Amino acid sequence: MKYPAAIQNLIDQFSQLPSVGPKTAERYVFYLLKSNPEKIQLFSQYLSNLKKDLKICSQCLALSENDPCLICSDKNRPETTLCIVANLQDMISLENTRQYQGKYFILGGLINTIENIRPDDLPLKKLTERIKTLLAANTNLEIILALSPNLEGETTALYLAKMFKNPQIKITRLARGLPSGANLEYVDEMTLGQALKYRHTV
Ligand SMILES: [Zn+2]
Secondary structure (H helix, E strand, O other), X not given: OOOOHHHHHHHHHHHOOOOOOHHHHHHHHXXXXXXXXXXXXXXXHHHHHOOOOOEEOOOOOOEEOOOOOOOOOOOOOOOOEEEEEOOHHHHHHHHHOOOOOOEEEEOOXXXXXXXXXXXXXXXXXXXXXXXXXXXXXOXXXXXXXXXXXXXXXXXXXXXXXXXXXXXXXXXXEOOEOEOOOOOHHHOOHHHHHHHHHOOEEO
């Protein structure tokens, strides 16, 4: 016996989300069935607007409501440090540590030989331009490679450190002590804040 299509279709959709199995998906749908219509209306409104109201910041490549985003357009944030992160989640995690005041750049991925993600697949031209602009306005620049301490993060960090080797640029990495193989987005704010504070030069 199958569920009516209205239920089964939603179960199938939820099942495709990361870490959601069919049983959990089923629970989500039955929870929604019991919710009041206003709540469901709001849920579906947020869902259908998810991509509609977002832009990509032309300076840091973050998803944002504005271009440039709030961080890039914030004159109080010094342009002498550029923190390179893999994705928006990592940027938000670093922001939540309240230990960092500079600017960001989002790679949108990491070099991964198994999944065939090569340096050419990353926005390195855009990153080079961004670094050039920052160097034109400031004599020195610190680039923080805030990448996860796993194989992909290490490979990408080595690649970038070599690529941007320049006497005007100090390249640093997050301090050791982060669990090896970890994903930055799952590291607690305290540990991440400490790793940022005690970062070291490459
Ligand atoms: Zn931005």
